Amino acid sequence: MSVVILACLSLGISAGLRLQAAPAEPQSASPAATYTADLHYQETDEVLVSYSVGVKLRSNPFQKEPALPGRNVLRGSLMLESRPEQTTSFIWDKGQGWLYLDLNRNGNFTDDAKGVFASRARDDNQSFTNIHLVFPSGTRDRTVRLQLDFYSARASSLRVYAGICYFWEAKLSLRGIDWQFGLVEGHLQENAYLLLRPWAERQRPFHLTSSSPDFLDFTTNVFFGHTAYALDCRYQPGGDSGQYRVTLKEQSPPLGELKVTGTDLHRVILTAKPALTVVLDQPQGTVKLPVGNYELAEIWLRKGEAEFACFNAGRVSVDARRPASLVAGGPLTNSVTVASQGNSVQLNYKLLGADGRAYKAPQPDYKRPPEFAIFRGTNRLATGKFEFG
Numbered sequence: 001m002s003v004v005i006l007a008c009l010s011l012g013i014s015a016g017l018r019l020q021a022a023p024a025e026p027q028s029a030s031p032a033a034t035y036t037a038d039l040h041y042q043e044t045d046e047v048l049v050s051y052s053v054g055v056k057l058r059s060n061p062f063q064k065e066p067a068l069p070g071r072n073v074l075r076g077s078l079m080l081e082s083r084p085e086q087t088t089s090f091i092w093d094k095g096q097g098w099l100y101l102d103l104n105r106n107g108n109f110t111d112d113a114k115g116v117f118a119s120r121a122r123d124d125n126q127s128f129t130n131i132h133l134v135f136p137s138g139t140r141d142r143t144v145r146l147q148l149d150f151y152s153a154r155a156s157s158l159r160v161y162a163g164i165c166y167f168w169e170a171k172l173s174l175r176g177i178d179w180q181f182g183l184v185e186g187h188l189q190e191n192a193y194l195l196l197r198p199w200a201e202r203q204r205p206f207h208l209t210s211s212s213p214d215f216l217d218f219t220t221n222v223f224f225g226h227t228a229y230a231l232d233c234r235y236q237p238g239g240d241s242g243q244y245r246v247t248l249k250e251q252s253p254p255l256g257e258l259k260v261t262g263t264d265l266h267r268v269i270l271t272a273k274p275a276l277t278v279v280l281d282q283p284q285g286t287v288k289l290p291v292g293n294y295e296l297a298e299i300w301l302r303k304g305e306a307e308f309a310c311f312n313a314g315r316v317s318v319d320a321r322r323p324a325s326l327v328a329g330g331p332l333t334n335s336v337t338v339a340s341q342g343n344s345v346q347l348n349y350k351l352l353g354a355d356g357r358a359y360k361a362p363q364p365d366y367k368r369p370p371e372f373a374i375f376r377g378t379n380r381l382a383t384g385k386f387e388f389g
Contacts (some may be wrong), residue, residue: 035248039168039183039233041241043145047163048184048208049192050149054079055158064108066100068093074158078148086135092150092158097121099128099148117148125151129165142241168244171199177225183233183244184208184215194218196279211309211362213267213300216277221251223290224279228253253290256318260287262329262354266302270294270316286323293317299328301359308332308351308359327355336372347372 057076072095078088089102091109097119103112119126131146147163169182178199186192197204197214206212216222220231228251236245260268260283270278272292280287296313310328318324332351339346349370350358374382 032250032252034250035172035174035229037170037172037181037246038236039170039181039244039246041144041166041243042169042182043166045165046207046209047147047165048167049186050161050163050209051186053148053160053162055160057156057158062089062091062102062107062109064110065091066109069096071095072155074152074155076158078160080133080162081135088133092126092152094124094126094150094152095122097126099126099150101131101133103133124153125149142237144241166241167195169195170246172246172248174225174248175227179225181246183218183246192218194222196222196224198281207363211298211311213269213298213302213307213309216269216279217271217297219271219275219277221276222248222279223276224281226288228290254320255288256291256320257286257288257323258283258316258318259323259325260284261325261327263331264301264303265299265329266307267298267300268296268326268328269298269300271297289318291318291320296326296328299353299357299359301329301332301353303330306361307363308361310353310357310359313355313357328357329353329355332359334370 055076055078057074060075062075068091072093074092074094076090078090080086080088088105089107089109091100092098093100099117099119100109101112101115101117102109103115109115114132117128117131119128121127126149128148128150131148132143133146134141134143145165147165149161149163150158151160152158164185167182167184169180172179172181180195180197180199180202182195184193184195193208193215194217195206195215201214204214206214208215218233222229222231229248230251232247232249234245236243258280260280265283266281268280268283270280270289272278272290272294276290276292277297278289278294280289294316296316297311299310299313301308313328316324316326330353332353335350335352337348337350339348349372351360353359369385371385372383373380
């Protein structure tokens, strides 16, 4: 008996936020030039980075707090930052879906008009959005936007996660190319990610929590736009939220050649120790990059509005003596493996690239998952849809 399985894929990219940028002026465009830019604060409606928050629960009510009709109430302090003065007291009325924050940190929950937040959920997991907290930073306070996620399955246990809903960005002109260059902070004001993409693409949505080709892990050495730079980024207090001053100094490392084969390649991100990230945009044919032993951290394909990615795709070594080779990207091929499990048959779907690696859509269209049909000869025996995950 001959059985044929046909699979098809239909995936899309959802809409997101819009960005505004501030211009930056290069100091010079000569060889070994140094470029500087001031990155300005921007807010988003999505969580870019999330981290666990330290929690200290208390059993007694605060001296001044609102009337709480519900019995399912948790009280305590959030250790959002490292210093004691950055501790924020809270009351979570889990039964009513309310969160009270002592924003001015004076121990009084009745004088914070903007310190009350509501959640649509009434279960063990509740999210509170559009929270603006003030953190002491250097000589001035800074206000940032967060989302707080509270989870408690029992009264004696509570987990809280802070989602960062802000970043800093600027328009940076390097060797005649305009870039949207930005920074996303991590926990304790550490540099977590760089935002890097052509200025013309600044309106495209990004989804950092589910991966995006526009973000890189922060490193002190970067190679993009066919140029190597030493990167320095320092926070400068001032205004409501301060700004970051970024400095890019051109470097001249020895270069090697990489022959790239594949279609629809949008961006390839390579990393090398101790602190080097290489970004190759639309690589085709032979490209030059610094000599080194690289991890293929991310391979991104883009066709129309659809994006596909492969992560941790292996290694490649580049030296100055002979070109290295990289096969990546499309054409993509629908593939299904069949395995027997007792009296049932398990079908596993993969989207394979020209390199034989599996590619996925970081933003899959859950309403239109891949479908399959099973035939015996020309007779269709069964049809179905694959599940993501």
